[in-house]
Amino acid sequence: MEMSNRRFGFAISMIIVAIVAANADSSKEIIVKTVKGKKVCDQGWECKGFSIYCCNQTISDFFQTYQFENLFSKRNTPVAHAVGFWDYQSFITAAAIYQPLGFGTTGGKLMQMKEVAAFLAHVGAKTSCGYDVATGGPYAWGLCYNREMSPSQSYCDDYYKFDYPCAPGAEYYGRGAIPIYWNYNYGAVGEALKEDLLNHPEYIEQNATLAFQAAIWRWMTPIKKGQPTAHEVFVGDWKPTKNDTLSKRVPGFGTTMNILYGDSVCGQGDIDPMNVIISHYHAYLDLMGVRREEAGPHEVLTCAEQKPFNPSNTKSSS
Numbered sequence: 001m002e003m004s005n006r007r008f009g010f011a012i013s014m015i016i017v018a019i020v021a022a023n024a025d026s027s028k029e030i031i032v033k034t035v036k037g038k039k040v041c042d043q044g045w046e047c048k049g050f051s052i053y054c055c056n057q058t059i060s061d062f063f064q065t066y067q068f069e070n071l072f073s074k075r076n077t078p079v080a081h082a083v084g085f086w087d088y089q090s091f092i093t094a095a096a097i098y099q100p101l102g103f104g105t106t107g108g109k110l111m112q113m114k115e116v117a118a119f120l121a122h123v124g125a126k127t128s129c130g131y132d133v134a135t136g137g138p139y140a141w142g143l144c145y146n147r148e149m150s151p152s153q154s155y156c157d158d159y160y161k162f163d164y165p166c167a168p169g170a171e172y173y174g175r176g177a178i179p180i181y182w183n184y185n186y187g188a189v190g191e192a193l194k195e196d197l198l199n200h201p202e203y204i205e206q207n208a209t210l211a212f213q214a215a216i217w218r219w220m221t222p223i224k225k226g227q228p229t230a231h232e233v234f235v236g237d238w239k240p241t242k243n244d245t246l247s248k249r250v251p252g253f254g255t256t257m258n259i260l261y262g263d264s265v266c267g268q269g270d271i272d273p274m275n276v277i278i279s280h281y282h283a284y285l286d287l288m289g290v291r292r293e294e295a296g297p298h299e300v301l302t303c304a305e306q307k308p309f310n311p312s313n314t315k316s317s318s
């Protein structure tokens, strides 16, 4: 008797309750269950696999096609360089891999909107062909490119010839939504996404879903083991060490630039390449209806005074 009661209790805690999300698309089902006292959920293709993050809204609940079109309004004008390549669906499809891990699903709606704006600000700034007098303003031109136009080299680093050997004839110039350069980066992303990008780096400029997947992978993956990810420093899942504090690295948008670009953008004072990324972030928050003040104070937005996590060693040679 006691035995069967226990089993009954166990069964209850594992019971699966299907509820229909009240606010969003009424056809969307959130399946909720409790595992070891924790509530976890599954929302179908967009947020699959029973995760705490899938109990929150998904990106498509608060970021829809018209918002993507507003952010990247000039990408299909005739002068753009990747006309017809990028679309909303490729972003949402790519994000589906990472939403169960917290991408755009962490911390509640405001933080979720801010993270999508911040990630896309990097994308917009890195793929823009806008300039000060461009129609629509300088921040309307994100996703104008999907590849580097006049590469000056093939970005093959022989140091990695055992782990990530360059394929004959392959060129590892910048491609994607947050462009990837170099054989070792193509190799590492390819491993993560299970695509043979070392032999076929061109896949990134042929498939927008893959291009967004590679960019979100970069946002969600540390550059080196033991270092925080851009996602973690942005959503506040990172505790700075004493060294970080001495290096002026604080949680927030500024430190995402430190992680992604190091000293090419950070620790150089108030330079243009940094300010352009921050301005995209502000512009995208505006377009998404999030007040600019929510982006936080200057100290959090900037990396002008930060020491890089990974100083480049080629700096003095060129």
Ligand SMILES: *[C@@H]1O[C@H](CO)[C@@H](O)[C@H](O)[C@H]1NC(C)=O
Binding pocket: 052, 053, 055, 056, 105, 106, 107, 108, 109
């Ligand atoms: C889900 O959203 C709520 C607020 O709506 C937030 O408190 C919670 O931390 C979020 N869950 C996760 C796993 O971030």
Ligand SMILES: *[C@@H]1O[C@H](CO)[C@@H](O)[C@H](O)[C@H]1NC(C)=O
Binding pocket: 207, 208, 209, 210
């Ligand atoms: C593009 O990449 C995605 C993600 O890897 C894949 O599912 C899809 O089949 C690819 N599309 C084409 C046309 O190859």
Ligand SMILES: *[C@@H]1O[C@H](CO)[C@@H](O)[C@H](O)[C@H]1NC(C)=O
Binding pocket: 243
């Ligand atoms: C802290 O920074 C110093 C100097 O940059 C470095 O030598 C040391 O390894 C760092 N300590 C940790 C724990 O990262």
